[in-house]
Amino acid sequence: MITIQKYLKAASLEEAWNANQKRPNRVLGGMGWMKMSSGNVSTAIDLSGLGLDQIEETDDAFIIGAMVTLRQFETHEGLEQYFHGAVRESVRHIVGVQFRNCATIGGSVWLRAGFSDPLTLLLALDCTVELYQGGDQTVQVPIAEFCHMKPDNSILTAVHIHKTGRQAAYQSFRNTETDFPVRAVAVSRLDSSYCAAVGARPTRAMAVTAEQVDQLIEKAQALPYGDNLRASAEYRTMLAGVLIRRAAEELERR
Amino acid sequence: MEIKVKLNGKWIVDNIDPDMLLLDFCRAHYCKSVKRGCETSNCGLCTVWLDGKPVLSCNVLAARADGHEVTTLEGLQEEAKEFGMFLAREGGEQCGFCNPGFIMNVLAMKRELDNPTDEEILEYLAGNLCRCSGYASHMRAIHKWLDSKKEAAQREDHIPENREKMLAHRLSKRTQKHW
Ligand SMILES: Cc1cc2nc3c(=O)[nH]c(=O)nc-3n(C[C@H](O)[C@H](O)[C@H](O)COP(=O)(O)OP(=O)(O)OC[C@H]3O[C@@H](n4cnc5c(N)ncnc54)[C@H](O)[C@@H]3O)c2cc1C
Ligand code: FES
Ligand code: FES
Numbered sequence: 001m002i003t004i005q006k007y008l009k010a011a012s013l014e015e016a017w018n019a020n021q022k023r024p025n026r027v028l029g030g031m032g033w034m035k036m037s038s039g040n041v042s043t044a045i046d047l048s049g050l051g052l053d054q055i056e057e058t059d060d061a062f063i064i065g066a067m068v069t070l071r072q073f074e075t076h077e078g079l080e081q082y083f084h085g086a087v088r089e090s091v092r093h094i095v096g097v098q099f100r101n102c103a104t105i106g107g108s109v110w111l112r113a114g115f116s117d118p119l120t121l122l123l124a125l126d127c128t129v130e131l132y133q134g135g136d137q138t139v140q141v142p143i144a145e146f147c148h149m150k151p152d153n154s155i156l157t158a159v160h161i162h163k164t165g166r167q168a169a170y171q172s173f174r175n176t177e178t179d180f181p182v183r184a185v186a187v188s189r190l191d192s193s194y195c196a197a198v199g200a201r202p203t204r205a206m207a208v209t210a211e212q213v214d215q216l217i218e219k220a221q222a223l224p225y226g227d228n229l230r231a232s233a234e235y236r237t238m239l240a241g242v243l244i245r246r247a248a249e250e251l252e253r254r
Numbered sequence: 255m256e257i258k259v260k261l262n263g264k265w266i267v268d269n270i271d272p273d274m275l276l277l278d279f280c281r282a283h284y285c286k287s288v289k290r291g292c293e294t295s296n297c298g299l300c301t302v303w304l305d306g307k308p309v310l311s312c313n314v315l316a317a318r319a320d321g322h323e324v325t326t327l328e329g330l331q332e333e334a335k336e337f338g339m340f341l342a343r344e345g346g347e348q349c350g351f352c353n354p355g356f357i358m359n360v361l362a363m364k365r366e367l368d369n370p371t372d373e374e375i376l377e378y379l380a381g382n383l384c385r386c387s388g389y390a391s392h393m394r395a396i397h398k399w400l401d402s403k404k405e406a407a408q409r410e411d412h413i414p415e416n417r418e419k420m421l422a423h424r425l426s427k428r429t430q431k432h433w
Contacts, residue, residue, distance in 0.1 A: 007255055007272035007317045031313055032295060044272060048318065071307075086408050096381010098301050098308040098359060178296070246315070 001035055006043045010050060013155060017134045019045050020153050027155060030069065032099065052106070052157060055079070060160040063130075069120065070094060073105055074250040082163065084254060089170040090121040090186065094179050100162020106156045112147055112204055115180040120199030121170055123147065123207050126162040126188035131155065147204055157195025167254065169247040172200075173239050175230055182231040183239040187216070187247035196220045196244050201236065202228045213248045218242045257320040261285070262329030270316050276302065276309075279316035280326055287327035287354040291383070298382035299355040301362075303327050308362040310381075327354045333361055338397050344395040348386030356382045360396060364403070 008018035019025050024042035028034065052065035057078040064073065070091045072077065079087040094117060095101055108118050109129060128140040131154040138157065141149065168188040172181040184199035194216045199205035203226065208219035220240045225233040258267045261283055270279065277300045293301030293312045300312040302400040303325040327334050334357050341347050341357075356379070363370065363378045370378065375396060384392065 002273065003274035004271075004315075007315075009317075009320075028315070028318075030313060031318075035313060036294065041273075044315075046318065048377060092377060093380075095295055096298055097362075098310045098381050099295050099313065100303075101307045101309045101311045138263075155270050218412075 001039070002037055002039055002041050004041045004044045007046065008043050009046045013050060013157065014134065014136070015151075016045050016047055016050070017132055017155050019043055020155060021134075023153075027096050027110075029066070029110065030103040031107075033104040033107065033113075035109055047106075047155070052127075061161055064105050064159045064161070066104060066158055068105045069101055070103045070105065070108065070233070071097060071100040073118070074100060077098070079161075083168055086121065086168040087163065088172045090117045090172075090184075092173060093117070093174060093177065093181070100148055105159055109146070109159055110156050112151075114203040114205070115184070115200050116205065117170075117172060117181060117184050117199065119143075119147070120184040120197045120205040121168065121186045122161070123197035123199075123205050124168055124188040124195050126161045126164045126166055128162070129156060130158040130160060132157045133201060144207060164175050164190060167249040171243040171247045171250075173243060180188075180230065182235055183243055185220075185240065185243040185247055187244055189229070189248075191253050194248065196247075198240055198244075200225060201225050202230070213245065216248070217244050220244055255317060257317060259316070259319045259321075260323040262325060265303075274316040276304075276314040276316045276319055276324065277311035279319070280311060280324065285326040285328045289351075289354060291355070292352070296381075296383065297355070298359060299352060301355040301358040301382070303358065305397055306362075306365070308359050325355055327358055330358075330361060330420065336353060337395070340395040340399040340402075341392070344391040344398070346384075346387050346391035346395045349366060352384040352386075353378070356384065356392070360399075364400070372398075 008019055020027055026041045027045045047067055052067040054065050055068055055076050056063040074088045074091045108116055122143050127143040129143055129146040130138055130140055132138050133154050145240045166188050168186055170186050172184045174181050183198045186197045195207055195209045196203050196216050197207040198220050206223050210216040210219055221237050225236040227233050255272055256269050258265060277288055277290060288302055288311055289299045291297035295310050295313050300310055301308050302311045305323050335356055357384050359379055367374055
């Protein structure tokens with residue numbers, strides 16, 4: 001468990017950003033992952049007073065505040081209707097309701113973890129990450145680019161899912177309920193083009209695109225996979241094929 | 255740092271270390287039902303409610319609870335006892351270690367879900383581990399308890415004066431909407 005010297009409940013984004021410029025200081029999400037690490041945090045920066053805990057639905061997008069919990073993400077009616085259950089499916093197997101009431105979208109995206117279910121889903125959607133970079137400046141970074149960026153001292157303020165008409169289906173496979181996924185897959189379709197994001201490689205998710213499902217599977221199976229104690233690369237390659245097909249069939253049925 | 259927390263209905267002011275976990279805060283304030291089974295967010299034993307929602311208190315800093323309401327099993331004695339009886343009758347209480355966290359989450363589920371299916375119940379409670387029971391007895395206890403609640407509500411509904419009160423209440427709501 002980390003140790004914390006000072007606790008700062010930020011009164012403004014600028015205050016949070018300023019505090020985050022010093023490296024021993026750290027932004028707090030839901031603490032789920034941070035708690036598992038060790039080390040010394042000088043100032044823990046709490047964003048919970050900044051109104052970042054809301055999901056806003058506009059005509060063009062869903063704007064998901066960084067402090068929105070995974071459970072809010074899971075149970076939001078607008079997201080449920082627009083994506084036909086894909087959002088719920090992407091997080092409902094993560095630990096338990098009590099954990100999902102703590103872990104945040106901001107922390108989950110910021111972490112860019114290989115096992116991340118929500119990151120895998122977002123990578124298959126038309127999604128940008130909003131970063132606050134001081135002096136009232138925010139930038140929007142496409143999620144695929146964000147995945148490969150090195151963590152800097154920005155504050156992640158929101159994730160935007162743009163309503164382009166893209167539809168998605170989500171599939172994951174776990175050795176046992178509540179464990180990390182052995183394979184996470186999101187398939188999306190816009191017009192006649194498919195995209196598959198494949199997570200738990202076991203490293204960070206990657207996406208491929210194709211016009212046909214067979215091609216999509218072929219490309220996804222050609223991605224680099226590794227072994228770990230949960231599964232071998234070979235098993236992961238096979239699962240990629242099965243889960244992409246299931247997700248694509250689900251999209252067909254709608 | 256100083257925090258003010260409404261713990262089981264009573265405001266408490268305390269001076270804490272910034273890295274104190276809510277779990278330790280609850281225990282320091284005599285809520286010993288809150289236990290540490292793993293501290294890696296896996297067992298659910300440390301479940302408390304934060305503003306009415308179940309959270310893992312091993313995963314929340316006490317500082318985050320500043321200005322908020324925290325409920326532990328000690329604050330829900332009547333309900334906990336009632337469900338606990340169902341659990342015991344079905345053999346769902348073996349060593350009993352998992353019970354406090356499990357009961358907290360079952361009571362939260364009852365408030366959040368209407369007529370949950372088996373799949374919904376299993377999903378809601380997936381984060382609560384029990385190493386003795388195999389969960390079958392838990393499921394029986396939950397079903398019997400939920401049924402008893404439903405029957406009690408139906409009986410209430412059939413008492414003529416309650417029915418009249420309810421109709422009057424619904425009517426007044428409709429009228430309010432109209433205005
Ligand atoms: C036991 C366990 C099992 C898990 N299983 C799964 C699983 O099956 N699938 C899955 O997808 N995930 C899983 N997770 C990960 C979890 O869902 C969260 O992604 C993780 O806890 C991070 O979210 P958090 O809100 O807790 O962030 P924190 O742990 O608080 O923060 C994570 C990192 O992000 C930084 N940070 C947080 N918010 C911001 C922000 N707004 N701006 C800038 N930096 C920020 C923090 O400084 C920290 O470095 C699991 C975690 C645990 C502990
Ligand atoms: S002690 Fe919190 S989940 Fe086990
Ligand atoms: S009764 Fe022993 S752990 Fe559940």
